[in-house]
Amino acid sequence: MTDHPPGQAPGRSLQNLARALRGPERIAPAGPVRVVPPAPAAPSLLAAIAPGAAPRAHRASIALPPDPDRAAYPPPWTWPALHRPEDAAIRHDGAVTTFAALDAAARDLSAALAARAIGRGDVVAFLGHNHPSQIVALMACSRLGAALLPLNWRLAPPELGFILQDAAARLVLALPGYAPLAESLAPPGMPPGDYVMDPTAPLPAGQAGVAPGTAEDPALVVYTSGTTGRPKGAVLDGAAVVANARNAVRVFDLTAEDHVLTVLPMFHVGGLCIQTLPALMVGATVTLHSRFDAEAWFDAVEREGPSLSLLVPAIMAALIAHPNWAGADLSALRAVGAGSSDVPAPLAEAFHAKGVPVQGIYGATETGPIALAQSPAEALADPGGIGRAAPLCEVRVQDEAGHPLPPGRIGEIAVRGPNLMRGYLRDPEGTAAAIRDGWFRTGDAAQLDASGRYRLAGRIGDVIISGGENVYPAEVERVLMTAPGITDGAVCGVPNPRWGEVPVAVVVPGPGYDPEAVLRHFEGKLARFKQPHHVVTVTALPRTALGKVERAALRALATA
Structure with a gap:
């Protein structure tokens, strides 16, 4: 067996594959769509996914670039x-x-x-x-x-x-x-x-x-x-x-x-x-x-x-x-x-x-x-x-009812495209709650700016409601991490008898750390209700294997 087809230079097929994987500049939901019929369900796994998740309804709205050889899946291997x-x-x-x-x-x-x-x-x-x-x-x-x-x-x-x-x-x-x-x-x-x-x-x-x-x-x-x-x-x-x-x-x-x-x-x-x-x-x-x-x-x-x-x-x-x-x-x-x-x-x-x-x-x-x-x-x-x-992918910021929000408004990120999961294994209720009308609800809050860029605001469930105002931890954390004397930090809400909740900064101090200087650092950068009420110091933040802050453990540290 030769390492390339007759008459074709070595590596050319890999270049063709890379181009095929890139696809067109932007995949538009309009226009003719090729829908691949689903394979017969295997009872040991496919039947354990929510019945409505396969075939995925949203796949028909995305036109995939042609595969080099669909019959010999997966060709990239x-x-x-x-x-x-x-x-x-x-x-x-x-x-x-x-x-x-x-x-x-x-x-x-x-x-x-x-x-x-x-x-x-x-x-x-x-x-x-x-x-x-x-x-x-x-x-x-x-x-x-x-x-x-x-x-x-x-x-x-x-x-x-x-x-x-x-x-x-x-x-x-x-x-x-x-x-x-x-x-x-x-x-x-x-x-x-x-x-x-x-x-x-x-x-x-x-x-x-x-x-x-x-x-x-x-x-x-x-x-x-x-x-x-x-x-x-x-x-x-x-x-x-x-x-x-x-x-x-x-x-x-x-x-x-x-x-x-x-x-x-x-x-x-x-x-x-x-x-x-x-x-x-x-x-x-x-x-x-x-x-x-x-x-x-x-x-x-x-x-x-x-x-x-x-x-x-x-x-x-x-x-x-x-x-x-x-x-x-x-x-x-x-x-x-x-x-x-x-x-x-x-x-x-x-x-x-x-x-x-x-x-x-x-x-x-x-x-x-x-x-x-x-x-x-x-x-x-x-x-x-x-x-x-x-x-x-198609991505949008939407409200609780699933309606798209205009730029500047904070809402939930929703994603649609052929890269989505089929569903949660043996959890049809969870699948139905997560994927609605083909859109996966991420649970993450963000806003879209006028130029089309997205900015994270945190998890929907992590929002701090202080005096009736929504405070998103990620917005506060971006300012916190520019404060002097901080090597790591995160923000969560703790109960407060007057405001319901207030933001609290949980930080790992470094050289030159001064809690009062940290609090002053927020002045003029965020509204008063978004600024941390106080600072708690720890030796390390609780994090998952990929470095995500474990919010429940963080709140426990903040209220200890």
């Missing part, structure tokens, strides 16, 4: 292996996996899964830190029409047990260090050897003839963080995964010449789907770190020269505070993506001062995740912003 087989796909712990080796490993694992009677509609979990075998597992599952369930290894055993039971996972692919934990979670009466498998163990060569998965088959089941209650399993089908990749290719201008440094955990869609998968789909190289380490990040940027990386505000702050920051050479990076929570402008500006635009990304597990994004130019012009609707 196979193109790099066919046309750049010996190029580096993943670098991890000193080892290099080529695209050909990645594809062969996926073929072998899919055959091993099929031998265990894993097939269309089944769920296979992955437990472990970032590792190439997770990518192999996703590719292998997609060959069978099965879905991969990435597990957050930071969760306690009862939490993991709930997720595995809720998802009805048939098998857990556990890295060696996590196998004992996975075995302890096996269903009663099932031998651990039938429930847990080492994805790094050698496998016999896979055999051809496995029925391929389709774009309508569930590809990922990713559980939400559960900060507002029990986590819910968002089901993303193959078409949603590819649509999100198209958004990423356009947002970051990804090509096969790029090199992505991945340090965020791939048990979240951020670490997995914002840069990592899209980069592999266009034939770019991914350097994969098992977990974030500041020294390792600086070393990789300077020695290996990645062109892109994805961070969250907590990691950005850790890098800026690191002794290596002042002398760090970041010239290889042409941009950094940032999201998971509002990015304080000072953090973005610190990267900008080193010549690296910080492109704000907004989304949710349920949106694949990319829904809003900044271009590099917009990142420099609006530090800490979240930009505009991604190419394949």
Whole structure:
């Protein structure tokens, strides 16, 4: 087999794929639409999604760009292996996996899964830190029409047990260090050897003839963080995964010449789907770190020269505070993506001062995740912003009744597009509440300005009602993080006998901290009712694995 079609230069097919993934400049809801008929529902998984969620009604309103080969879904997995087989796909712990080796490993694992009677509609979990075998597992599952369930290894055993039971996972692919934990979670009466498998163990060569998965088959089941209650399993089908990749290719201008440094955990869609998968789909190289380490990040940027990386505000702050920051050479990076929570402008500006635009990304597990994004130019012009609707998305700010609001009004962000989840696993009520008339209600508050840019205001449920006025924590936090002597901070509401609630700043103090100076810093910058009533100091803010502030724990600290 040649590494490119006859008469075509090597790499040309990857360029064509990148163009196909980019699609037209803007996807308009009007005009002729090609609707792909849904695949037959698999009773083990598709039937567990809300009946009204498949096929998705909103898909008919979005005209997708043509796929290179829809019948051989998912084409982005196979193109790099066919046309750049010996190029580096993943670098991890000193080892290099080529695209050909990645594809062969996926073929072998899919055959091993099929031998265990894993097939269309089944769920296979992955437990472990970032590792190439997770990518192999996703590719292998997609060959069978099965879905991969990435597990957050930071969760306690009862939490993991709930997720595995809720998802009805048939098998857990556990890295060696996590196998004992996975075995302890096996269903009663099932031998651990039938429930847990080492994805790094050698496998016999896979055999051809496995029925391929389709774009309508569930590809990922990713559980939400559960900060507002029990986590819910968002089901993303193959078409949603590819649509999100198209958004990423356009947002970051990804090509096969790029090199992505991945340090965020791939048990979240951020670490997995914002840069990592899209980069592999266009034939770019991914350097994969098992977990974030500041020294390792600086070393990789300077020695290996990645062109892109994805961070969250907590990691950005850790890098800026690191002794290596002042002398760090970041010239290889042409941009950094940032999201998971509002990015304080000072953090973005610190990267900008080193010549690296910080492109704000907004989304949710349920949106694949990319829904809003900044271009590099917009990142420099609006530090800490979240930009505009991604190419394949429609986004609006709406009121409680679902009516669009004009620019300047704060309301809830709603998203529509082919990147949306199919629904929540075994939760038709939750699905119906989250997706109405094809629009996913994010629960996040924002406003649209006259230029078409969005600005986050916080979670709808986190709004502070003080004297009848709405105070959105994100608006106050943006000012708080520019106050002197603050290394980290967040805002929440606490009860007040006169006003009902008042804002309180919870901060991690740094050099030169003065609580009175912090309060004075707000004068003339925000209305009086938005200014913090007082300041509470802590050694660290309670945060999730992706750096989001845990609001319930924050309120407990503020009222202690």
